[in-house]
Amino acid sequence: MNNRAAAFVLTFLLLLLLTGCREKPSLIRTVTYMDQEYTLDQEKQTITHSGDVYHYQFSGNEITLEYPNQATYSQTDYGGSIASGWTENYDDARYVPGDVLIGVLHADSPPSRRTGNPLIGLLFLAVGLWNAISPYSSWYLSHGWRYKNAEPSDLALGLTRAGGIFAILLGILAFFV
Incomplete structure (x- = not known):
């Protein structure tokens, strides 16, 4: 397993562990x-x-x-x-x-407040990390497989990476909002 995959797996496991830490309210x-x-x-x-x-x-x-x-x-x-x-x-x-x-x-009754959705947060984090860490494989899976000998432009890779960073931010936000 390369360093990128190991970093992705460790980040995913850490976030999964953090979503399970909630105190039970007193009845x-x-x-x-x-x-x-x-x-x-x-x-x-x-x-x-x-x-x-x-x-x-x-x-x-x-x-x-x-x-x-x-x-x-x-x-x-x-x-x-x-x-x-x-x-x-x-x-x-x-x-x-x-x-x-x-x-x-x-x-x-406590005032209603949103507690976030960890599953959607994890999904956005996973996709965002994948796009940010490996924009080429993400581009290839979404567009490159359609064409023979296709290569993405630097702009396409940059936009894929920026979209990944934005998805990471949305994933973090989904945990709390």
């Missing part, structure tokens, strides 16, 4: 909402407040809460219009009101 956390503390367990799908445990469930655009006395409260979002419903034994004087518990769930 249990404390949320402060309206000056009250709630414990949210995402694995068990429960909210605990003052010793009372409320179970929640997401189903599409509907959130259903089950209270300690088996009463239920549900809220459905119809694209900006919200409808709520509850069973007869729902008691918002004894327990935390349903809209407050749903507020706790929404307060816990």
